[in-house]
Amino acid sequence: GHILWTGLRVELTMLLVALVLLVPMAEAMRCSNRPASLRAAARVSRLSLFEAMVDKPAVEHPEALLGPWELRSTLSGMDSTWVDLHEGGTCSCGSRVGKGRSWGATTKLNGSWRLNFVLLDKLGRPITYEGDVSDDEVRSMVVAGVVLGPPKRGAGAQKSSQHVIMGEFSGYKLE
Incomplete structure (x- = not known):
C-alpha cells in the first residue's frame, strides 16, 4: 500500500513537472501576441498552481x-x-x-x-x-x-x- 502510494505520487509529480515545462512552450506559440508582462504573469500563476498541487502548504499569517x-x-x-x-x-x-x-x-x-x-x-x-x-x-x-x-x-x-x-x-x- 505505502510503496504503491509513493510510486503513484512520484509519477504524478513527474507528470506535473512535464506539464509545467511543456505548457509554457505551447502557450508561447499560441499567445505570442500577448505583452511579455502578461506572459510572465501567466507563467508565475502556473508555477504557483504546480507548487500547490505537489505539496499543499498550510496558510499562515506570519x-x-x-x-x-x-x-x-x-x-x-x-x-x-x-x-x-x-x-x-x-x-x-x-x-x-x-x-x-x-x-x-x-x-x-x-x-x-x-x-x-x-x-x-x-x-x-x-x-x-x-x-x-x-x-x-x-x-x-x-x-x-x-x-x-x-x-x-x-x-x-x-x-x-x-x-x-x-x-x-x-x-x-x-x-
Missing part, C-alpha cells in the same frame, strides 16, 4: 509580514495604493480601491513566502493579489506577482466562475 505595504499595479484606478495586513488574517486598504477582506501566506519550496490577499472593489467583487515575497537590500521586504479578478461581462459560464489575470503588481513593506 508576524514578519504584518503591517502596511505600499503597492503599485498595472490596473487602472488601482495603480498606487496600500494594504495593511493585520493579525488573524484580516486586512485593510486604501478607500480608493474598496476595502480589505483577508490575507494569508504559504511557505514555498525554497523557504520564501507566497503572499495572497483579497480586496473587495467598490462593487464588492473580490480582487486577489498573489505574489512572491523576497528580501531586499534597500527595502526590507518586497513582493511581486499577479492580480486576479472576475472575468469581463459576457464571459462563458465556465469562465465566469474562474478568476482571470487582470494585471501585475509589486510593492514593499513599510517600516
Whole structure:
C-alpha cells in the first residue's frame, strides 16, 4: 500500500513537472501576441498552481509580514495604493480601491513566502493579489506577482466562475 502510494505520487509529480515545462512552450506559440508582462504573469500563476498541487502548504499569517505595504499595479484606478495586513488574517486598504477582506501566506519550496490577499472593489467583487515575497537590500521586504479578478461581462459560464489575470503588481513593506 505505502510503496504503491509513493510510486503513484512520484509519477504524478513527474507528470506535473512535464506539464509545467511543456505548457509554457505551447502557450508561447499560441499567445505570442500577448505583452511579455502578461506572459510572465501567466507563467508565475502556473508555477504557483504546480507548487500547490505537489505539496499543499498550510496558510499562515506570519508576524514578519504584518503591517502596511505600499503597492503599485498595472490596473487602472488601482495603480498606487496600500494594504495593511493585520493579525488573524484580516486586512485593510486604501478607500480608493474598496476595502480589505483577508490575507494569508504559504511557505514555498525554497523557504520564501507566497503572499495572497483579497480586496473587495467598490462593487464588492473580490480582487486577489498573489505574489512572491523576497528580501531586499534597500527595502526590507518586497513582493511581486499577479492580480486576479472576475472575468469581463459576457464571459462563458465556465469562465465566469474562474478568476482571470487582470494585471501585475509589486510593492514593499513599510517600516
